[in-house]
Amino acid sequence: MESHALIPRWRDHLAHGRRRSAHTVRAYVATAERLIAFLQDHRGGAVDAAMLASVEAADLRAFLALRRGDGIGNASAARELSAVRGFLAFVAGEGGAPPRLKGPRVKKGIPRPVSPDEAVALAEDVAGQAREPWIGARDWAVLMLLYGAGLRIGEAMALTGAVLPLGETLSVTGKRGKTRIVPLLPQVRTAIDEYLALSPHMASKDQPLFRGRRGGPLSPALVRRAVQGARGRLGLSERTTPHALRHSFATHLLGRGADLRALQELLGHASLSSTQIYTAVDAAHLMDVYRNAHPRA
CATH class of the missing domain: 1.10.443.10 (Intergrase catalytic core)
Incomplete structure (x- = not known):
């Protein structure tokens, strides 16, 4: 299935299947769209369900590195990774699972205000x-x-x-x-x-x-x-x-x-x-x- 058809299904799954909030639906759909745009450039060619099923940990690391370049912090990077995992698991269905990748951690130290x-x-x-x-x-x-x-x-x-x-x-x-x-x-x-x-x-x-x-x-x-x-x-x-x-x-x-x-x-x-x-x-x-x-x- 082509990526243009996957996004509406992902949105519907979040809003109705998982009953997520409107804020979460917007954020998770935006992440899926960013991932697809990244893979089109990173892998080359059209992104479909088969390509998404073949995504590896190295691809996700490259995606997060790109997002880091956009200026997001650890918390947003962890949130982005969570959304990506959810999207890839949705595309794979019951027969597959997204690649395992450890999320970013915030260094422990002197307490600081939440950014x-x-x-x-x-x-x-x-x-x-x-x-x-x-x-x-x-x-x-x-x-x-x-x-x-x-x-x-x-x-x-x-x-x-x-x-x-x-x-x-x-x-x-x-x-x-x-x-x-x-x-x-x-x-x-x-x-x-x-x-x-x-x-x-x-x-x-x-x-x-x-x-x-x-x-x-x-x-x-x-x-x-x-x-x-x-x-x-x-x-x-x-x-x-x-x-x-x-x-x-x-x-x-x-x-x-x-x-x-x-x-x-x-x-x-x-x-x-x-x-x-x-x-x-x-x-x-x-x-x-x-x-x-x-x-x-």
Whole structure:
């Protein structure tokens, strides 16, 4: 079967056969298209099911090397490899298996904030493992909210339908009942809107915004377990937790010139001393850049 016919079947398999989220379907289909384009150049000639069945570990290493050249990090490379394996297994059917290739690992060391690349890969992986599309959309929305707005997981779980319709800002109640206003990125608003469009549960003003499978409040423990599984699949540090996404939000804002007082307000810290921890984290990151880039470092 020619590659132009395989892609629609792969998309249908993911969306209906595996009931993957819309985000995962888009990501996995894009990976399959990149692999086919690579093989057309790498192997020469048209790519069909027979050629895909003959793909070897060396071909996948070359593909990942090309993607590395595009600038993707370890987490995205691991995600790409997972998608490739799934596509090749789908094409091979029950009678075959994709070549075995060890995925990239993140070096262990001093804890560092989750990079934007890793945050998105983590959220995509968690969403992709969901049993139903609306649950995948929910998990994607939750993790994007933690990373994109700096919420604590408990704050996200405490949101109700009263925050709807979403605007450019969100009112959040944090520790000691303190309320703060945080900006909502368009991508975060879109993620929440897509979840609500798929959710079978009504988003009434007195009910939790994020619901479990049976309609009750979503448990933070479920989110933590999902993140734990994803970080293992992606080779991320054990320090990669839902709360680490909040830390990354703060560190990345500080690195782009955010004022400490403004950051204190966004995070809902009672004192500036709680916020100042991020200056040390950012300094550590700057030292990494210095050591890697300076000719005399």
